[in-house]
Amino acid sequence: MSHSDNAIVAEELVKHFGDVRAVDGLDLVVPYGKVVGLLGPNGAGKTTTVRILATLLTPTSGRATVAGHEVTRHPDAVRRSIGLTGQYAAVDEYLTGRENLDMVGRLYHLPKNYVADRAQELLERFDLVEAADRPARTYSGGMRRRLDLSASLVGNPRILFLDEPTTGLDPRSRLQMWEVISDLVKEGTTVLLTTQYLEEADLLAEDIVVIDHGRVIAHGTSDVLKTSVGGDRLEIVVSPGSSLDDAVAALVGFSDGAATADPDTRRVTSPVSGGSTVLVDAVRALDTAGVKVDDLALRRPTLDDVFLSLTGHVAEEAPAEAPTSRGRGRKGA
Numbered sequence: 188m189s190h191s192d193n194a195i196v197a198e199e200l201v202k203h204f205g206d207v208r209a210v211d212g213l214d215l216v217v218p219y220g221k222v223v224g225l226l227g228p229n230g231a232g233k234t235t236t237v238r239i240l241a242t243l244l245t246p247t248s249g250r251a252t253v254a255g256h257e258v259t260r261h262p263d264a265v266r267r268s269i270g271l272t273g274q275y276a277a278v279d280e281y282l283t284g285r286e287n288l289d290m291v292g293r294l295y296h297l298p299k300n301y302v303a304d305r306a307q308e309l310l311e312r313f314d315l316v317e318a319a320d321r322p323a324r325t326y327s328g329g330m331r332r333r334l335d336l337s338a339s340l341v342g343n344p345r346i347l348f349l350d351e352p353t354t355g356l357d358p359r360s361r362l363q364m365w366e367v368i369s370d371l372v373k374e375g376t377t378v379l380l381t382t383q384y385l386e387e388a389d390l391l392a393e394d395i396v397v398i399d400h401g402r403v404i405a406h407g408t409s410d411v412l413k414t415s416v417g418g419d420r421l422e423i424v425v426s427p428g429s430s431l432d433d434a435v436a437a438l439v440g441f442s443d444g445a446a447t448a449d450p451d452t453r454r455v456t457s458p459v460s461g462g463s464t465v466l467v468d469a470v471r472a473l474d475t476a477g478v479k480v481d482d483l484a485l486r487r488p489t490l491d492d493v494f495l496s497l498t499g500h501v502a503e504e505a506p507a508e509a510p511t512s513r514g515r516g517r518k519g520a
């Protein structure tokens with residue numbers, strides 16, 4: 188594996204916090220100019236990985252280079268090449284948007300005029316001009332994230348770490364953030380993006396690395412990952428009067444694997460093969476079992492299915508308070 192041709196290379200990376208194996212032998216390669224999505228549920232080890240690569244944490248073992256520099260031996264050189272937007276926006280509440288950017292410029296010892304111009308350019312670009320001279324504590328969540336991202340771009344880094352850039356944002360702010368990130372990528376910035384949203388990884392990242400418990404459990408393009416879990420998915424919504432267990436039992440005969448039931452949405456999903464006759468067979472089997480359904484459809488596997496088939500649990504719907512809480516319902520469409 189070449190450490191100079193790739194923006195980021197991690198080999199057998201390990202980080203233990205006491206008994207917790209936050210990162211447990213993780214391998215990762217991010218070529219220059221690409222976006223790689225590090226996808227995993229809460230507690231999977233995403234932030235720990237990013238913090239090691241950004242030189243904020245020392246790994247227990249393993250090796251990583253960023254922009255060709257070994258992270259533990261040449262942290263300063265690494266820091267000069269990267270920008271980091273953390274999971275929780277690191278914005279000074281009492282400074283204005285512009286002052287926040289100026290401060291970052293000073294931390295990096297960049298020339299004053301350069302920083303002033305760059306700040307203006309970033310404020311314009313991220314739709315923050317009107318708010319530029321107000322204290323950041325008056326900003327909405329989306330504005331804070333955009334300011335935080337601007338701050339990570341002041342030094343014009345070649346490599347950008349985005350740690351869950353849209354977690355907790357409302358749908359409109361999320362869309363706005365996605366546009367901003369897509370633009371950066373089009374301009375050739377290398378991005379390591381962590382997310383627990385399958386949709387986000389699907390949309391922004393060419394390569395997706397799925398991690399759980401600090402290890403890589405799959406990687407590939409979204410299409411490759413979807414194909415890897417096999418055929419189509421039969422999805423039914425069981426009517427309130429009927430039993431989910433009966434529905435699962437009725438589908439056993441022609442499922443390719445175990446059907447899963449979500450009591451919250453009353454949705455039963457089952458991997459199937461056999462094309463269009465599956466639908467007819469399913470209707471017949473459910474009818475025979477006396478199960479009434481509100482909806483029944485055949486669809487291509489989504490990344491949710493990939494996740495479920497790899498980990499045995501569904502991805503988080505919303506950011507959970509408890510770092511290890513998992514699988515509490517499926518993500519909306």
Ligand SMILES: Nc1ncnc2c1ncn2[C@@H]1O[C@H](COP(=O)(O)OP(=O)(O)O)[C@@H](O)[C@H]1O
Pocket residue numbers: 204207208209210227228229230231232233234235236510511
């Ligand atoms: N400073 C720390 N001390 C102890 N445990 C930690 C620390 N940071 C993270 N962890 C634990 O390591 C695991 C991975 O955490 P993290 O990297 O934050 O996951 P993610 O970002 O994917 O949600 C979790 O079990 C978390 O509780």
Ligand SMILES: [Mg+2]
Pocket residue numbers: 233234235274350351
């Ligand atoms: Mg995290």
